[in-house]
Amino acid sequence: MKIKTRFAPSPTGYLHVGSARTLLYSWLFARNQGGELVLRIEDTDLERSTQPAIESIMDGINWLNLDWDEGPYFQTKRFDRYNAVIDNMLARGTAYKCYCSKERLKSLREEQISRGEKPRYDCRCRKSHEHHADNKSYVVRFRNPQKGLVIFNDLIRGPIQFSNQELDDLIICRTDGSPTYNFCVVVDDFDMAITHVIRGEDHINNTPRQINILKALGAPVPNYAHVSMILGDDGKKLSKRHGAVGIMQYRDDGFLPEALINYLVRLGWSHGDQEIFSVERMKNLFSLDAVNKSASAFNKEKLLWMNHYYIKQLPAEYVAKHLVWHLDQQGISTCNGPKLEDLVNLFRNRCKTLKEIASSCRYFYQDFIKFDDVAKKYLHPVAAKSLNAVRGKLATLSEWTIVSLHTAIEQTAKELNVSMDKVGMPLRVAVTGASQSPALDIIVYFIGQSRSLARIDMALAFINRTQ
Ligand code: GLU
Secondary structure, three states: OOOEEEEOOOOOOOOEHHHHHHHHHHHHHHHHOOOEEEEEEOOOOOOOOOHHHHHHHHHHHHHOOOOOOEEEEEHHHHHHHHHHHHHHHHHHOOEEEEOOOHHHHHHHHHHHHHOOOOOOOOOHHHHOOHHHOOOOOOEEEEOOOOOOEEEEEEOOOEEEEEEHHHOOOOEEEOOOOOEOHHHHHHHHHHHOOOOEEEEEHHHOOHHHHHHHHHHHOOOOOOEEEEEOOEEOOOOOEOOHHHOOOEHHHHHHOOOOHHHHHHHHHHOOEOOOOOOOOOHHHHHHHOOHHHEOOOOEEOOHHHHHHHHHHHHHHOOHHHHHHHHHHHHHHOOOOOOOOOOHHHHHHHHOOOOOOHHHHHHHHHHHHOOOOOOOHHHHOOOOHHHHHHHHHHHHHHHOOOOOOHHHHHHHHHHHHHHHOOOHHHHHHHHHHHHHOOOOOOOHHHHHHHHOHHHHHHHHHHHHHHHHHHO
């Protein structure tokens, strides 16, 4: 039988790290088993589902570079099918109309609570409709078995059982004719021939209800795997309080998808002590029995460490492709200046995010109009002497290479009989506007001759003005 998993987000918000990890596990499981992944948008909650949320979920999936084989299906496009199944269940008696009024259900509930009982429907309409002959508006309820157990073997947690007595006769269709969430999931999992449902542990309580409905439809029961929650580093449920929780925020903050994927796979799944996995390796190694039962804590420092690892390890051309997006965001055009790959190589050891690299790249492509405050203090009359001297050398260099630049700076210091620093710092400030940068000969090389000379002139003019 073909293995088929599905990812079924409700588009009520962005793709957050929890759902992204569920997606990743479903995807890896499908790929590992030579199976397929269905994408299904569970948008039946018309009030809370939004188009921007659908778009941001799609953006997230694309950015993570994960794909799917079937869909996207939208539940709102399948109402005819759900209604047909409901009619069929009514005809076969596996579901029944319930005419009980809201008021009756409310007082039933209150009585049960006051008796210390768990509130549940008392099945009045399951037995007969004689009490409600005049009432036209009804819901449809599933005729849940009243005895026995529902047992399933969770592929992550082992056997889980529920007593049917704990389960209500679930409403599967509301008074306005709209089918309810648990019911749509069941029809979809059946129609889409899903063999493995991988989802968050918050759905464990839905599973016995869904299994009962599947059985009533004569549908095969898929395997279930409920993935544990992700907590913040303070042990509380991950939320906005802990910083970014939406996947696209990680892109905006300068993370590579490879880093996030690797981080997420390890957040709840392990293969020995290994931390770094390429997507190919993950696909080969992933299995649900190595997924952790207990909750995982999200650790931003570790994610940052992983991001730095991938920034250092992936080919510079690839990193550069992602970097372009950040440069665009920061209004930096790379038309006029060094090859971006060269700058990736230059900065990747010192920057942990692409955002940081992008801002470090600015002075290679854009002229600045002022020197930063720390930098300014290096621009004083004595520095003017070094700057003038080094300018003379740079202007007349016969070849513009890192080696010739290094020699020119060194010789200037020698001729002026000062330390390298006394030439280097003013020059660094002059060409970058700031007091920190990678090795000076390399950055001057990439900034280029005419730009470097013009910036030295600007620094000299600044000294003249301020002395
Ligand atoms: N739509 C549900 C959610 O976003 C997932 C349901 C399921 O996987 O069965 O939490």
